Amino acid sequence: MILVTGGTGLVGAHLLLHLTENEQQIRATYRQTNSIQKTKDLFILYQKHNQFDCIEWVQADINDIPALEKAFEGIQFVYHCAGLISYDPADEEKLRKTNIEGTANIVNLCLAKSVSRLCHVSSIAALGDLAPQEKEITETTEWNPEAYHSDYAISKYGAEMEVWRGQQEGLNVIVVNPGIIFGPGFWEQGSGAFFTSVKERLPFYTNGTTGFVGITDVVRIMIRLMENNKVGERYTLVAENLTFKEVIFEIAENLNVRKPQREAKPWMLSLAWRLDWFLATFLNRKRKLSKYSANALTSSETISNQKIATTFNFEFQSIRSVIKEVISLQSN
Template sequence: MKVLVTGGDGLLGSNLLRMLLKADHEVSVLLLDTGSLSPTIKDLNIEIIYGNILDLNSLDSAITGKEVVIHAAASTMVIPAKSSSIIEVNVKGTKNVIEASLKHKIKRFIHVGSANSFCPGTFKNPGTEINPYTGWKYGLDYMDSKKAAQDLVLNAVKTHKLPALVVNPTFMLGAYDAKPSSGAMIIALYNQKLPGYTGGSKTYISVKDASQAIVNAITLGRIGECYILGNHNLNYADAFKLMAEELKVTPPHFKLPDNIVKIYGRICSLICKATRKTPTITKELALLSCENHIYSGEKARRELNMPNTPLNIAIRESYEWFILNGYIS
């Protein structure tokens, strides 16, 4: 298949492109021209197309001749909590990609959403794809815009017969995290810069498993359906303990009281407003860290044949890649 991936130079994209090549697809990636190409994809046998999902002309050119579009480009900013640019990229950009895909009669459209577009659950009752959206309570344009973009895709399925489905990754760990993004947690733990842990929890997945599920979605999965990509549910204490075992460091032992974390987050947000300096945490992120954000990936394992790699392997692959590339000495 001739596949176009939008925004394929991050942690997920860098792994996804490799999985697509391994499956013998002809791969193109649409990227913003920032003057430098991510080292994680520069040596891959792919076509690099520079353009912007906010520009219909460049999208039209990029999608011409393609059979599959995997729309992964998005603004993932959570600091600041509110920004018109986040909404423009995630909502208007998605609308443009849908329009161009319909014009060129794409055979399969795979939208990379977020698990946060569904209400999370608990260890006993994990969140699923039928849960309503409740992320509005956090006041993050990122969450709201990803839900709005997902709604655009699902509506296009109903009204214009767009052959689309949505994948909703949880917290991904693995190699090729050049920014770094989620792997920043591993670097901080290795450098012993985590004073403690909060009382919350989240769902984790090897980025390779998420990537394989997306590749499988080219031929598997049902049009108009959403698939949460998540395999491992852990509270922060257990997650840091597992990471520390792989890194051979001491995990944080002190549980930070939720009320103190939330107060600290509010203070950091106020200081940010006054000084315009980027804080280490905000009131929104503090609240998120104290809550349970647990999801079930059963539907994706069943319908997309999503693998279930042990989390310690994903941690080890992330850690070893950071060492090899000089992020950790």
């Protein structure tokens, strides 16, 4: 039997959509009952109503050991998709608790229950930092503990350390590091903010660069890695390195809305995150723009996908076609 943690998130839900095509025994975890509807809506969107009924749902927070023990009964393969994404410094403790301690719990139960393989969904945020002579980030780029990282990046790096600790203790592991993932069904959270913000007439764009990938490519690669027993390795999943301007303009064009007219310069974002901190501190509200996010929007990173492309001779779907697909499905 296969266990998918975080079955109500973007990656987990789409993974379930693909896994159920093969009529395998699938179990998925969720935290709140109403969140299951998001996954069900995704199956309805793809007209896969019958497949959804094949999933066995278990309520289990990844820090709730007794609940997890029940979820792990009879499990042979685990896809660990559950995690917290936040760039609000106020969420540091939650990030460590969920991403590091939660992953440690998953690893420990995999070892205790003699699970055959674990596929852990990490992030490009957990990849290393370029040395002066390096031009692109790969799976082997070294993490510099003295460099500035967001709390989210640190938590995902810490989660990976727990996975590699599991490998040293005899667990067969696979780690994937996706870029910013685009996919239908989850516009109200995570990367869906790109689409909702542009739809609401986002006034600014930035020229920072990072890696993007479509959700279908992510889950297909995860399944192939598990089926081919490619253990003890990590794989960066990035279709293209694009500027935020290119992505935002492409979304605007497909939504048929006005493209942002002004570039947000680094000095503007520097002022913006400080103002956001002030308002969040004195009005007791969530941060909308952190220092890390402001820097990321204007920094440029080139991330290599050569390893996974070579391993499977894999051709990624272009981000332009991913954006068109996402908007087309959401409009139906």
